[in-house]
Amino acid sequence: MRSRSALPPGPSMPSALQMAGFWTRPLAFLERCRDRYGKRFTIRLPATPPFVMVSDPEEIKQVFTAPPDVLRPGEGARVLEPLVGRNSVLLLDEDAHMEQRKLMLPAFHGERMERLTGLMEEVTAEEVAAIPRDRPLALHPRTQELTLKIILRAVFGLDPGPRFDALCARLGEMLEFGDKPISLLPPKPESRIAQAAERVGPFARFLRIQEEVDEIIFGLIAERRAEGGDRVDILAILLEASHEDGSPMSEQEIRDELMTLLIAGHETTATTLAWAFQQLVRERAVLDRLVAEIDAGEDDAYLTATIRETLRHRPVLPNVAPRFVAKQVAVGDWTYEPGCALVANAYLVHHDAEIYPEPYAFRPERFLDSSPGTYSWIPFGGGRRRCLGASFAMLELKVVFRALLGSCELRDCGEGIEVAQRRNITVRPVRGARVVLGDRERVPVAG
Numbered sequence: 179m180r181s182r183s184a185l186p187p188g189p190s191m192p193s194a195l196q197m198a199g200f201w202t203r204p205l206a207f208l209e210r211c212r213d214r215y216g217k218r219f220t221i222r223l224p225a226t227p228p229f230v231m232v233s234d235p236e237e238i239k240q241v242f243t244a245p246p247d248v249l250r251p252g253e254g255a256r257v258l259e260p261l262v263g264r265n266s267v268l269l270l271d272e273d274a275h276m277e278q279r280k281l282m283l284p285a286f287h288g289e290r291m292e293r294l295t296g297l298m299e300e301v302t303a304e305e306v307a308a309i310p311r312d313r314p315l316a317l318h319p320r321t322q323e324l325t326l327k328i329i330l331r332a333v334f335g336l337d338p339g340p341r342f343d344a345l346c347a348r349l350g351e352m353l354e355f356g357d358k359p360i361s362l363l364p365p366k367p368e369s370r371i372a373q374a375a376e377r378v379g380p381f382a383r384f385l386r387i388q389e390e391v392d393e394i395i396f397g398l399i400a401e402r403r404a405e406g407g408d409r410v411d412i413l414a415i416l417l418e419a420s421h422e423d424g425s426p427m428s429e430q431e432i433r434d435e436l437m438t439l440l441i442a443g444h445e446t447t448a449t450t451l452a453w454a455f456q457q458l459v460r461e462r463a464v465l466d467r468l469v470a471e472i473d474a475g476e477d478d479a480y481l482t483a484t485i486r487e488t489l490r491h492r493p494v495l496p497n498v499a500p501r502f503v504a505k506q507v508a509v510g511d512w513t514y515e516p517g518c519a520l521v522a523n524a525y526l527v528h529h530d531a532e533i534y535p536e537p538y539a540f541r542p543e544r545f546l547d548s549s550p551g552t553y554s555w556i557p558f559g560g561g562r563r564r565c566l567g568a569s570f571a572m573l574e575l576k577v578v579f580r581a582l583l584g585s586c587e588l589r590d591c592g593e594g595i596e597v598a599q600r601r602n603i604t605v606r607p608v609r610g611a612r613v614v615l616g617d618r619e620r621v622p623v624a625g
């Protein structure tokens with residue numbers, strides 16, 4: 179078929195109304211558009227170029243594998259710059275992106291990850307023990323606290339103590355600004371508003387917290403550079419990393435990438451855990467099988483499948499980072515010109531009945547005998563931007579599942595299924611994954 183230019187059809191209502199649908203009913207809005215316009219459609223939101231949602235695996239492949247100077251995700255993440263700094267791998271494109279990515283890659287190799295298991299288990303055991311029992315509670319705030327602590331220990335390499343507590347508290351406040359990135363948009367430099375915004379208001383408050391956070395992080399980096407030693411955390415590997423010309427990463431680069439890993443790795447993992455447990459509480463057969471496997475302690479095939487199914491069923495980033503079209507590109511039957519962005523839609527491809535029969539059912543068994551497809555299972559995105567922390571996240575999710583289901587009984591609190599609510603770019607269970615945890619009477623394994 180001949181390639182067409184212009185853009186695939188999509189809703190024609192005003193952009194403010196499209197925004198309202200996209201924001202308040204994030205998943206239902208996508209489904210409605212697909213029902214009406216098919217596997218690719220264009221949505222128009224205020225103050226951004228048109229977004230073309232693609233959900234056909236072949237088109238997703240073309241988006242993920244396009245040359246780096248043709249599709250550029252970096253500029254779409256600019257709004258995060260106040261949090262992650264300008265060296266962040268999230269904000270860069272082309273060679274600069276690949277250079278930072280290469281510096282970070284060794285930290286995420288499988289064997290390196292394995293060495294973090296003990297640390298993750300220690301933090302998780304403490305946090306799980308502290309969750310109140312036998313009353314309804316929202317698990318999401320708990321999983322957020324847990325994943326923040328895991329990042330501070332395993333990525334920043336902080337030991338428990340006053341500095342850990344101070345950073346934990348300050349970062350908690352700073353991350354609240356990340357929920358409303360618009361509040362971080364500094365006004366035009368040198369304007370009168372900009373000068374005022376640096377003294378009062380949310381941006382000024384943010385700057386003050388950021389200063390305190392930076393002081394702690396730069397202090398930590400200097401200390402660790404001086405001390406050397408043999409630590410297993412990710413900071414240790416960044417301190418050893420060198421650019422192609424042999425120079426080490428600068429203090430600012432290390433700070434920016436530590437903050438990047440925090441922003442990319444904290445909320446995503448916490449929300450995946452929240453979705454998993456609010457789903458499991460309603461899936462008795464899955465839960466029983468999972469608990470039996472965890473108790474037997476021999477294999478983790480069903481656990482892996484359950485995590486993959488959670489990420490399929492509720493990908494926390496339903497719209498993988500938009501790729502801005504910088505040069506004309508053909509994807510499927512369409513030719514796209516600069517001025518729009520292509521979005522691989524994880525939620526829609528994960529709910530395509532031709533790929534996943536009964537897509538709305540939660541069935542880990544789908545992943546027991548077959549591995550997920552590279553372009554049809556995309557909770558971690560793909561291509562040269564694929565999530566750097568995917569193996570870290572899988573390890574962390576497994577540690578938390580084992581600790582929580584090994585020691586607690588998960589009970590429904592009778593409040594019904596939770597729909598998805600958007601919070602910035604992630605979607606989470608609207609009431610924070612409310613469940614009841616009880617202490618488990620563990621039956622000793624025979625033999």
Ligand code: HEM
Nearest residue numbers: 442443446447450499557558559560563564565566567571
């Ligand atoms: C369940 C948990 C997680 C999910 C669902 C997730 C998902 C994603 C997605 C969709 C992307 C964008 C990929 C693309 O554009 O193709 C991404 C990028 C990234 N993620 Fe994750 N992530 C998770 C956990 C983590 C963790 C734990 C870390 C680090 C400790 C991390 C670090 C990163 C980084 C650094 C990038 C940017 C990669 C680049 O631009 O080259 N993520 N993640």
